[in-house]
Every structure is written in C-alpha cells, then in structure tokens.
Amino acid sequence: MSDNGKAEIKYTAKDFASSQDVRWCPGCGDYSILAQTQRISPDLNIKLENYVWISGIGCAARFPYYMNTYGIHGIHGRASAIASGVKINNPDLSVWVASGDGDLLSIGGNHFIHACRRNIDLKILLFNNRIYGLTKGQYSPTSEKGKKTKSTPFGSIDYPFNPLSLAVGSGATFVARALDRDPKLLQAMLKRAGEHKGTAFVEVYQNCNIFNDGAFELLTDKSTKEDNVIFLEHNKPMVFGKEKNKGIKLDGLTPVVVDIGEGKFSANDLWVHDEFDKNSFRAHIISQFTEMEGFPTPVGVLQQVSKPTYEEDLHKQMEDAKKSKGEGDLRKLLFSGNMWDVN
Amino acid sequence: MSKDVMELTDVTVRFAGDSGDGMQLTGSQFTNTTALVGNDLSTLPDFPAEIRAPAGTTYGVSGFQLHFSSSDIHTPGDQPDILVAMNPAALKVNLSDMKPGSTIIININSFDAKSLRLAHYENSPLEDGSLDGFNVVQVPLAQLTATALENSGLSAKEIARCKNFFALGMMYWLYSRPIEPTLEWIKSKFKNAENIAAANEKALKSGYYFGENTELFTTRYQVEPAKLEKGKYRNITGNEAIALGFITASVKAGLPLFLGSYPITPASDILHELSKHKNFGVRTFQAEDEIAAISAAIGAAFSGALAITTTSGPGVALKTEAIGLAVMTELPIVIIDVQRGGPSTGLPTKTEQSDLLQAMYGRNGEAPVAILAAKTPADCFDLALEASRIAIKYMIPVMLMSDGYLANGSEPWKIPDPDSIPNIEVKFRTDVEGFQPYMRNENLSRPWAIPGTPGLEHRLGGLEKANITGNVSYDPENHEFMVRLRAQKVKNIENDIPDLEIDGDKDAELIVVGWGGTYGAITEAINKCRQKGLKVAQSHFRYINPFPKNTGDVLKKYKHILCPELNMGQLSKIISCEYDINVESFNKIQGLPFKSSEIETKIVNILGGK
Numbered sequence: 001m002s003d004n005g006k007a008e009i010k011y012t013a014k015d016f017a018s019s020q021d022v023r024w025c026p027g028c029g030d031y032s033i034l035a036q037t038q039r040i041s042p043d044l045n046i047k048l049e050n051y052v053w054i055s056g057i058g059c060a061a062r063f064p065y066y067m068n069t070y071g072i073h074g075i076h077g078r079a080s081a082i083a084s085g086v087k088i089n090n091p092d093l094s095v096w097v098a099s100g101d102g103d104l105l106s107i108g109g110n111h112f113i114h115a116c117r118r119n120i121d122l123k124i125l126l127f128n129n130r131i132y133g134l135t136k137g138q139y140s141p142t143s144e145k146g147k148k149t150k151s152t153p154f155g156s157i158d159y160p161f162n163p164l165s166l167a168v169g170s171g172a173t174f175v176a177r178a179l180d181r182d183p184k185l186l187q188a189m190l191k192r193a194g195e196h197k198g199t200a201f202v203e204v205y206q207n208c209n210i211f212n213d214g215a216f217e218l219l220t221d222k223s224t225k226e227d228n229v230i231f232l233e234h235n236k237p238m239v240f241g242k243e244k245n246k247g248i249k250l251d252g253l254t255p256v257v258v259d260i261g262e263g264k265f266s267a268n269d270l271w272v273h274d275e276f277d278k279n280s281f282r283a284h285i286i287s288q289f290t291e292m293e294g295f296p297t298p299v300g301v302l303q304q305v306s307k308p309t310y311e312e313d314l315h316k317q318m319e320d321a322k323k324s325k326g327e328g329d330l331r332k333l334l335f336s337g338n339m340w341d342v343n
Numbered sequence: 344m345s346k347d348v349m350e351l352t353d354v355t356v357r358f359a360g361d362s363g364d365g366m367q368l369t370g371s372q373f374t375n376t377t378a379l380v381g382n383d384l385s386t387l388p389d390f391p392a393e394i395r396a397p398a399g400t401t402y403g404v405s406g407f408q409l410h411f412s413s414s415d416i417h418t419p420g421d422q423p424d425i426l427v428a429m430n431p432a433a434l435k436v437n438l439s440d441m442k443p444g445s446t447i448i449i450n451i452n453s454f455d456a457k458s459l460r461l462a463h464y465e466n467s468p469l470e471d472g473s474l475d476g477f478n479v480v481q482v483p484l485a486q487l488t489a490t491a492l493e494n495s496g497l498s499a500k501e502i503a504r505c506k507n508f509f510a511l512g513m514m515y516w517l518y519s520r521p522i523e524p525t526l527e528w529i530k531s532k533f534k535n536a537e538n539i540a541a542a543n544e545k546a547l548k549s550g551y552y553f554g555e556n557t558e559l560f561t562t563r564y565q566v567e568p569a570k571l572e573k574g575k576y577r578n579i580t581g582n583e584a585i586a587l588g589f590i591t592a593s594v595k596a597g598l599p600l601f602l603g604s605y606p607i608t609p610a611s612d613i614l615h616e617l618s619k620h621k622n623f624g625v626r627t628f629q630a631e632d633e634i635a636a637i638s639a640a641i642g643a644a645f646s647g648a649l650a651i652t653t654t655s656g657p658g659v660a661l662k663t664e665a666i667g668l669a670v671m672t673e674l675p676i677v678i679i680d681v682q683r684g685g686p687s688t689g690l691p692t693k694t695e696q697s698d699l700l701q702a703m704y705g706r707n708g709e710a711p712v713a714i715l716a717a718k719t720p721a722d723c724f725d726l727a728l729e730a731s732r733i734a735i736k737y738m739i740p741v742m743l744m745s746d747g748y749l750a751n752g753s754e755p756w757k758i759p760d761p762d763s764i765p766n767i768e769v770k771f772r773t774d775v776e777g778f779q780p781y782m783r784n785e786n787l788s789r790p791w792a793i794p795g796t797p798g799l800e801h802r803l804g805g806l807e808k809a810n811i812t813g814n815v816s817y818d819p820e821n822h823e824f825m826v827r828l829r830a831q832k833v834k835n836i837e838n839d840i841p842d843l844e845i846d847g848d849k850d851a852e853l854i855v856v857g858w859g860g861t862y863g864a865i866t867e868a869i870n871k872c873r874q875k876g877l878k879v880a881q882s883h884f885r886y887i888n889p890f891p892k893n894t895g896d897v898l899k900k901y902k903h904i905l906c907p908e909l910n911m912g913q914l915s916k917i918i919s920c921e922y923d924i925n926v927e928s929f930n931k932i933q934g935l936p937f938k939s940s941e942i943e944t945k946i947v948n949i950l951g952g953k
Binding site: 018020047048049050051052053054057064065067068069070071072073074075078081082083084085086087088089090092093110111114314317318320321322324325326327328330331333334335336337338339340341342343 | 375378379380381524568570571572573574575576577578587590591594599601603620621622623624625626628630631632634635638639640641642643644645646647648650664665667668672757758759761793794795796797798799800801802803804805806814815
C-alpha cells in the first residue's frame, strides 16, 4: 500500500473543527468525544484530506458535520456499509465511523458484525448512552433489562447486547472501551484505534443528560470510579480499587475477584493482561465482567491482533491478476470466447 | 446411408428434461455451435427455482428453447418445431406449446410406469393417442448411451448423466451442425477428469453417428448462415453484456469499477462475471445484504469509483432508502434491476416487467432517478455505458432495467471496436478557489470532489441541503427549490439523448410502444402484420425517465397506441398520465415472454382484421 496518506504538515485540533455550530444538548457526552477526537487527529500522521468520517442516524451521527474532514451523514444503521465502500475503493483513506447504540447495534447490527468479520480497516466508535436520544427516550439494545422508558412503561423485557462481546465474537481485531468523562483514557483509546490496521472498535460510555442521565455515574464519579472500574494495561496484573487492594485472578476459565490486601493473595496471583493474545477467548471473558456480580467494568484495550485486512487482500488479488493476466485490455476482453466472422 | 437434406430458413428447437438432465448445458452448447455456424439466433432458457426438484416431477422440468435462422430474427420462437423430451414430465409440461405436425423426440427409456406416475399420466401418452398428429420419434436414449459407454469404466449413474450429450450429438446431425466446438468445450471443461471427458465425447459422437445410421430419420436439415452485418461476432447473454459494458465504461471513464452486490436470481451472473476481471481493477464486494451492497456502492462513489449495484425486484425494494440517499447526496451510482416475477419472492427464475413503477416512484419523498431499459441482450452492453455516462455527467443515481428473459437469453453480438467507443468524461474537482459542495454547472450537476483532495473537505448527507453551500438546511423555500432542482436535473437529460425512433409505417393508424425485453416479440409481430398489408408502426423506449423529448408529438399522431407489457400496464400508466393520451394496455403476467403471435393477433383485432 502506498504511503500517500502520510501527513507532512503539523495540524492542530482546530484544523479538525468545521465551521458548523455544534448542536448537541449542552452537557452531552458527545462534546467530549468530539473534543478528544479533534485533539488526537493531528497526532496520527495522516493528511487532513485523507480522513473520512461516516455516520448513520442519531445524535452521534451528527458527528461528521463537526469534523472538518470529508464525510457522509448517511442513513440509519448503514454507516459501516458505506464506510466499507469508501475504504475498499481507496485503502489510502483513514475511515472512521461514528455511531450510537441504536444505529450500530439495532438497525445496523448486521453491517457492524460483517465489517468486523471482514477486518476492513475501519475505526468504529460506539457512542453508547443506552438510550434512544434523537427519538426522545425509548430503550435501546444496550439498555439494561427492566428499564422504564417511554416505550417500556412497565420496564424493558429485552436482554441487552454486550457490545464488547459482540465485537470480539465478530472478529474485530482491535477492541477497547473508554469513558466520555475520562479524556486521557478516551484520547489514548482513540489514538490506538487510529493506529491499528484492521477493524478497530471503541465503545465509549457516553452520558445522555436528557434521557438517561447518570447511566455511568458509578463509573465516572470520583468517589466510586476506582472501585468499579478496572483499567486494563498490557502485561500488568489486573488490579483495581481505591486502595489498589483488589484484583482479578483466573481460576481455570473462571475469573474471580480477590482481595490482595489481606495476605492470602498477592499481585503475583493475578491475571496478567495480554492485549496481544492471538486467541480471543480471554478478551471475551474480560468483556463479560460487566455481566458478573461484584466485578469491575473493564476499560482500556481488550485485544489487538494483527491479520491481513479485507482491502489489502482484495488489492493484492487485483495486483496478482494484473501480473498473471496482464493489465486489463479491453480489446482482448471483448474479442474473446467463441467468435465468428460475417463477411 | 445417404439421406435427403432439406433447406430450412428458420427452426425453433426445445430441449426439456429434469433439472439434473443438463438441459441448460445442452441448450447452450447447441446455441454456441449454431452461433459459430453463422445463423442469427435467440434463446429462452426456462428453469425452475429449485436447484434439483425431485426427479421426474413436472415442477422439476427444465427447458431451453433456441430459435435460429438464415435471416434476421428477434425472438426465441413462438412454437418449437422440434422438442426433445427426456422424460414424461418434460413431455407433459411442453406438449401444449407444440404446433401440430411438429417433431417430438422422446427418450423412451424413461417412459416406465414410475416416471409416468410421477408426471401424473394415467396412461402412457405414447399409446393413448394423445400424440396423434405429431411426428413422434422414439429413441432409447439412455440405453444407447449405456451401450456406447459400456467399457468406459464409469458407474451406471455417471453413464446415465452422459445421455444429454448423446441427444446433443443426434441433434447436431439432424441440423447439420459440427460437433467440434462441443468436443473442444468438453476437453477444457473436464480437463481434470479424463474419463468423464472421454465418456461425454463418446456419447456426443455416438449420438451423431446414430442420427446418420438410424432409419428413424430420413431427412436432415440445413439452415444457411444469416446475412448479418459484416463483422466479428460472439454470442452473448444480457447478464454478460451488462458485465462487459460496465468494465468498458470503467476503462472509458478512467475510474475503477466497484460492484456492491448480494446474490439474487436472475442477477447473480453479473457478479460472477465481474469477479473474474480483477486485472481491470474491478472491485467486487459480495455484501452481507442488499442494503449493504448499495450503501458500499455509495461510499465507493463518494471516494471516486464508478459504483454500481446489481439486483432484482426484491433487492430494489430493500435498496430503496439508500437510493434516496444517493439522490440527496447527488452521487453517481447505477442500480441494475434484472426483473423477475413478483410480488415478494414471486417467480425467481421467470421473467416479468413489473418493477417499472417501483423504479420510477418507489421511494419516500420526491426522489427522481434516471431510468434506462435494455431491449435486447446485446443492448445491455450499450446501456451499461449510457447509464454510466449519465450517472457521472449529472451526478445522479441511474436505474438500468433488464429482466430474466434478457439476462439469460442470448443473441449474436457484433463486437464493437473498443476504440470507436467514446470516452466518458470525468472531472474531479481539484480547484479549491470558489469551491462549494453544491455549486452547479450548466447541467445543474454539483462537483465531484473526492476524499484525498486537499482543501475540498466537505460533508454530504441525507438531510436536506442548502443549494450551493451544501449545509444542512430546514429552510422551507430552499426545500422546495431543491426538490424542483433535483427533478429538473433528471429532466435535463432529455436534451442529451436521442429522439424516440419510429419504425414501420409512418402513416399508420396504430403504433405499438414497448420497453425492455418485449422488443423482439413486438418487432416480429409488426413485421408479420406489415407482410399482411396492415399499416403499423413501432417505437421502443430505451429511455423512460426522462422520456425522449419528441415522445408526446410522436404518439399523438396515432389513432391507436398499443402497449404490450409483462405487467398490469405500468408504462401505459406513465405515458397516459404524462401526455394525457389514451393508451391501450395489453398485458401478460405469466412469467413468460410474449409470443409474437399474441401481439400480432391483438393488432389485427384492433384494426378490425383490415
């Protein structure tokens, strides 16, 4: 692949801000995602004109209008598919998808899992606020069971998706989670995603202060955060808690939370996180922490594996075909098969 | 034994058998050889939607009809002159199409009690007089094939599968066709299975010699080459022609071809064909569904590809919202609709023209697209180029209509000189000075500025756009302006396309108008009526949105406007609304093409038998 896309100019965050007024509700978590994205975009060594932002429908889907890059605000659920076409046609572009939980996992679920499966080099950001915002407050495919919303006055009876399990299970080669209210972490995850080659999925827990305010407060509030969140770090034991006294140990295939302050267990007994584990079952176990009583919510990089991307393979097939059959020759193509002359 | 040779000008043959009998293969081999002999020809494959329906049943019957001639022909023939029936079910399904006195070659080995029962025959038609009036030739096809392949080392089952080549050999002898092209084909097709190749070759030759030696045939026939226009020819189906047309368009436009597609009958062959040509830089993307297929095409168009998506009616229904996005974002894509019987899953393998109103109006909001319709298999090539040219020049989605009949049917195609095909002009915007995403040129087209171009970063989207700036706009006046502008842009194409042509008698009282694959049947009907001394004219629409500029003026001259369609009258409806004229709609909705005689009778009736 060519390196045409490499930037020579040094950009600033401002270069990535479009002239359009941002129209999200004041206090929306989307502002932070936009700000962190604009902050890290200059660091990826990619020309401004090679960035493409694609979205579907929803609050998050307004994102491309606010980025001073090429972009399409598409139709509901189809962002991953539109983005796939952009990237496959021109692999030199850096193609990003901004999508909400309804857009990506409900109406667009099929396109999302197939993009992951193909390992197309897309950066897919899930703005997960566990609610439908733009349609004013119905439950979403990530809303917790029992949630009372406009469309579920007696509580939702749907079980929610676990987006990280879904991404890992679908074959995404980079899977991470970040929080809108932790700018440092969010920036780090966005940057890692941007540098990854292959389908990169970042779930961002994003507060909707109008329809689902406080959904992630436990994970973002200073007083509760450290006891409820585990920051995954490569090659480091899984330690969490305000006092750094709790950890996660793997008993066979079963993770358990242990106290490492009482002397029975030490950091040496804990599960050491390996981001680059080629097998995805450990990443799957980590993704399941959120379903397990007493477990902290994992944030950071769950997994990053390297394998050829769809567009690399496709363009390789084209190059190989040119080598073996020669560059396409129209005359040869049309004048082929069983032919006869009429004189 | 020397036999009489009879000169014929025109023959229609039909091969019919079980889905597993290889009738499509037999038919297409006979077609290729007939093309090489230099006859004009037209084919009609007719097969069930099931891949292998239970053997011996009527619903598992697969047929292939071929009309060939020493003169110019337009249809696969109304009624076969000769039917090869591999089993009772094939006879049962096809007998009603046979004209009195025609020949029926029957594989008598398959007329046992079980097969007769499966075909719901109470008595054997060979004995109960139901074939009186036909020239029945009973051939023990299976047995002769088995004898010929006695020492082949193949299993009985494998030997049984060679009988179609025996039948083909026999038909080659009967119609004086060479067997060499099929021998060549067998050699390359079975190059990794020598014993199968040898057996098929033996079966083919044995069938040929059988024809020569048997007393069942006293006469063999000959059809002289047709006097076609000078040039180099190949036989081509509509689907092949579409694939070649878009590769040619991509070369002529200097753009990579991107196909987003989801397999669907009867359009899948276009995907198959295009996926072979990666050395032309063709990107074929078999998407997870119809919606992804067109969405990816829209993304590819945004990034500078000649982007197309191929499908059939149910797929168009699924793509509807995305077509609207292409209308709104003013991106060039081509949607190819190879129509089939509907609604819903309908008749997947049968032809119909019932998607025209869907193409024209089937979207939310005011969402006009350009619509072109191919009239013959070879015309699919020309219209693939034309659809690409219009999409790019006007920055709009274009729908190219084909149908099952054109897609699978074939005809001789005079191969064009690629140098004689004009380039398709593409102007990517690079100039930053004064750039606005929705600025307009003389055609009202907006600039095509693709990602990777510095300084032209802009956002498109499905929300209404302010003209010129392309910013999201909810302004009432702007919305009306933009709706009218998008309509005008499509309308402007009328200045850029040929006038509607009239064939036949200019002073006729009656004109037959049509679109799509009915062209052949209409043309043949018109020719026959004129031979009878009736004054009739014909116009065929290749451009449906917009219509050619002179359409109203042309049609208003005629007392009768007859519009035969394989639907409930969709083009009739559009024309009569558009031009406020009375159109007589003539409909057939059986999953089958018109017979020219059906249209001929209709014309004669209207003109009072004059």
